[in-house]
Amino acid sequence: MCGSTTREASWASRSPPGPPASWNASATFSATRLRWWWLDSPLTPGAPIRLGEADEARLPCFTEALSLVLHPQLSERLEALLSSPRPEVRATTARILGHRHETGAGPLLPLLEDAVPEVRAAAALAVSELGHSPALPVLERKLTEAPPEELDIWLLASLRLGSSRALQACRQAAQAAGPLVPRIPWLLGLAGAPQDFSSLRQLSRRPELVRTTLEAIGILGVPAAVPLLLEHLEHPQAEVREAAASALALMTGAGLTEKSHVFDEEAADEGAAEESAREVTRPSTDSAVWRAWWAEHRSRLEGKSRLRLGQHYTLDACIEELAHPRSPFDARARAALELDIRSGQPCGFQPDWPVHRQRQTIERWRSWTEHT
Template sequence: MMDVLEEHLDEATFLWSQWERALVSAECDLQATTRREERLLAHLDGLVVGGESAMSELLLPGLTTDESERISASTFALLAGNGAPALEKVLQVFDMGEAVQRTAVGRALELSAKNELEPVLRRRLAADDKALQLMAFQVLAFRGEVPQETRKEWLHHDDAEHVIAALRDVRPLPRDIVNGLLPQLLVDPRSGVSGAAIMAGLVCGTRMAWNACRRVAEEGGPGRRQCLVMLALGGDEQDSEWLVGLLRQPKLRPDVLWALGFSGQSSVADACLEWMDDPQVAALAGEAFSAITGLKLEGEYQRVPEETEALIPLEQEDLDANLVPPPEASLPIPVRSTVEAWWRKARKNFERGIRYLRGSRLDTAALLAALEREPMRRRHVLALELYIRSRGAHAVQTRAFMGRQHAELAAARAARTSFSMGPFAKNFGN
């Protein structure tokens, strides 16, 4: 029996890692990620069935390893199948463990369905340990359980990290905060505060937040990558053309191409062609082009990968290098000539000034459908757009288990609301 339980934990550890990677994958969509998650949950259920034996011999020791996925899997299984003693052990690691252990336990707490977590996490918001306070707030925010009075207190906190955490809570800011405190936070000199205030302000539909977002996109500084994305999806055709101009700056080119893929403008598709021959950004240019036009980069439109380079001698190898490839590493490399030939024929079907997604006009229904079909890597931005355009009415937590995501998408569809997909400047108030 113990051999079977060990196999469950080993598989759950591996699949937890694979599932987290799927959430940012350029290849996986919601359906593929759901299948991966189902396998993960099956092994976690196997550990729950193991009862006391699994808890004492595998799961409790699993909390103290240095492998984050094993800690998360052990925590989740302990919370799912055991009572107060297991929760107490989990909280001991959450309270006093090393940073990697706390973070991994926190991730499992975010995903756990255990109802008893809210009160014990709330108590930790008043802990002497600042790191514990912030971690508890993060978990509660992910679960949508931060007390509103606590959030308001944190928004006025002297510590920047507390303010940033409160700004990033999943709910829109209270109206009195928007009218009173937000203007100060948008120009706050503390590191990271103004960037978080911009995103919170955009959800509330405030023009001052949009203007601040523009300034960061134009002038640079922390948070510029996200502001470039906001300018692409919330700007007009002129904004897209301005972003295209930034492609002449090599350091900005990857971030700008990522942003332009959300603009939906046919003029951007034209610009992407130019960079399909650049080995540094060809894949990103192809991703943006495909997102706008709907052309699948496969067959004649995809470059055949070259032979793997020879192994680097051990004495020259960087042993500290991150061996996990970034999500964009799996993107197809376009063949510019064939893509360009296709575009010459298809171009007539695209109107200037209209936003497109996969070749179709982007409206409310198309945005909701995209959250079910688009690669996981792109869904985080699309969910943010839904959240902003709905003024915080429809939040899809794209790092949650699929059951929650499907329920949040179903609620958004059932609401049958339609909101403007036009430029933010036309829809935002003062």
């Protein structure tokens, strides 16, 4: 499905497509076709570029394909589209350049001041993916100037580049009264410290924030949060129970699972019956099972400041999440963000990069942790 690549606009809500770095069939088809256009059509610097002319509904297809297709001059040619009169083309081009990680961030910098929020967001994320630290003063300025609905984007971009001001702004936003973008608690779990659990515990009482806050609590991994997560396994809403179960699984590595049937969107897109569903294995949402497990293992885990898969949290745990062949796509995307933020060595890792490129980046991170 071409529409999946609007995922970069929401930057953290990707659904797992299978083994690491595998292309789905539609992405491969789109990439193959577009690669033919780029390699075999007589393009010149002044020739029209299909991306710039594409209907808005087709732009996600171009994003997915051109983020992955191999071509030595593609990124350079795409830079011209950053000045397109169409804001959706400017935003799409920024996402592609950030994902490809082949060029400098200079041409993206003017878009940080674009009049269109979508373009500013795409440029901010791309600049941070490219690790362009000279942009940090601009990003930090936006933390105080941006409207509340854009704050999470500027926070993420600044955190990726090592901003301590961004972490403080994240904490202040989490403690303030009034509406809050759900991704801000998630970012606090991603970049925060054990003492931030108290803020997250307060946010978990807000119905509109409970699911993402439980995800954040699982990422933060403070053992004192386990009773709260166990309590939410009995929540009336299924998505809240699932978030609590996933948080417990991430913290403990207990391996407690259950089978579930979920609606198969891809089958429906292909004309299958609406009731088409597939069986998945997911963390158990059975409160009794988890309470029994915690009673047995509590003494072993409570003394640690932070947990990840049953061990004391380290960046090595994130690296292993990236490297493990069964890590789902969304877990690898989150682990890559954690590494970018906490290591101070942003690599812009993408879980759908070609396998050899993923392995090279993982090895660089391993080498860095070994020497720090």
